[in-house]
Amino acid sequence: MPQPSGRPLVPPRAAALTAGIALTAFGVLALLLALHGWGPFPAESWLHDRAVTHRPGWAVRLAGAVTDLGTGFPPYAAAVGAGVLLARGVEPVRRRILWICGPVLVLAVGQLLRRGLMLAFARPRPPAADWVGASPSGYAFPSGHAFTGALAAGLLAWAVLCTVRRRVAVPVALLLGVVGVAVGLTRVYLGVHWPFDVLGGWLLAVGWFALCLVLVPPAFRRTRRVTGEAAEPADRGGGASA
Numbered sequence: 001m002p003q004p005s006g007r008p009l010v011p012p013r014a015a016a017l018t019a020g021i022a023l024t025a026f027g028v029l030a031l032l033l034a035l036h037g038w039g040p041f042p043a044e045s046w047l048h049d050r051a052v053t054h055r056p057g058w059a060v061r062l063a064g065a066v067t068d069l070g071t072g073f074p075p076y077a078a079a080v081g082a083g084v085l086l087a088r089g090v091e092p093v094r095r096r097i098l099w100i101c102g103p104v105l106v107l108a109v110g111q112l113l114r115r116g117l118m119l120a121f122a123r124p125r126p127p128a129a130d131w132v133g134a135s136p137s138g139y140a141f142p143s144g145h146a147f148t149g150a151l152a153a154g155l156l157a158w159a160v161l162c163t164v165r166r167r168v169a170v171p172v173a174l175l176l177g178v179v180g181v182a183v184g185l186t187r188v189y190l191g192v193h194w195p196f197d198v199l200g201g202w203l204l205a206v207g208w209f210a211l212c213l214v215l216v217p218p219a220f221r222r223t224r225r226v227t228g229e230a231a232e233p234a235d236r237g238g239g240a241s242a
Helices: 012-035 042-052 057-070 073-087 093-121 144-163 166-189 195-215
Strands: 224-227
Touching: 012 093, 012 195, 042 166, 042 195, 057 073, 057 144, 057 166, 073 093, 073 144, 093 144, 093 195, 144 166, 144 195, 166 195
Parallel strands: none
Antiparallel strands: none
8 A cells, every 4th residue: 555755745835824724714704703793694594594494304314314423433433544544654663653643633632622712702503493303512603513524534534645546545535525514514404503603613624634734744754654665764754744
């Protein structure tokens, strides 16, 4: 199986630019909601009303199954899977352990960040009478499921793109992206989040993930990655991308 080369999959400058754009957009969205009194904008109310009035039983069951991918065990399983993929062939062993733990740490710290923001903003959820197929807790913005689903899918997709042959990696990464987006959409469909809650969760996930890509690589510059019969020299940067 091919391993990541010394060249980062996402150049640091591109990752920094992505982080800056996504986090700025998240800040602007939060400011607009605050100025609006944290209530729903007309477009949000319209989309919410459309969702809650078109919910046949089979669609609710499907949405409930998809929404469960954004909480509990599945996101952390995806993060562990990403770490295992990235750790294959990494030397020395202590670096391998860091690669395995890294995605889980990114997800866990991101969760703390997201929860802190949610408590600080304290945006009310849609009326409880509109909830179906889910029992949410806490405030609305940013959506925890949207954030967690997108971040977990992004971590696993990135690991697949780094370590698996391109003809297989690209469709798998695209499928993971679809799943990450779908988790967020189900939160609106099930009536437990306003649309901008989900958008905020996505923006925060993209910004946090891109920021981690900028911050993590220096810690792995001395990592060597075994490919085939011999390890690549450290000065070639094998395994330096993160």
